Amino acid sequence: LKDYTAPGHAVWGMTARNREQNFALNLLLDTEIDFVTLLGAAGTGKTLLTLAAGLAQVLDVKSxxxxxMTRVTVPVGEDIGFLPGTEEEKMTPW
Incomplete structure (x- = not known):
């Protein structure tokens, strides 16, 4: 594994703050891995690290x-089925 906690290995100015972030960056930047999903509490850096890795691979390495970028269409705890309107109208916020 590469040590992304070291400033010399920063990815678009971002360094890993802990072993989980370091592991995530290793997965995100591994060209042998086609699909990575990250799960964690809000504010743990999932989106920021993913965006930094994506920018590095698109703009720097040109892989x-x-x-x-996508996001979940139905927020946790809400059911789109009970909203008024057509399916298209229900999906407008997303």
Whole structure:
């Protein structure tokens, strides 16, 4: 594993603050891994580290042409089925 806690190994100015973030960056930057999902509490750096890794791979290394970001369509605890309107109208916020 590469040590992304070291300033010399920063990814778009971001360094890992703990072993979980270091492991995440190793996974995100491994060209042999096609799909990575990260699960953790809010504010743990999942989105920021993923974006930094994506920018590095698209703009610096040029391994990819674009970044596609998505998010969950139904917020936790809410059911889209009870919203008024058509399916298209229900999906407008997303």
């Amino acid at each position: 990819y042409r674009e970044i596609i």
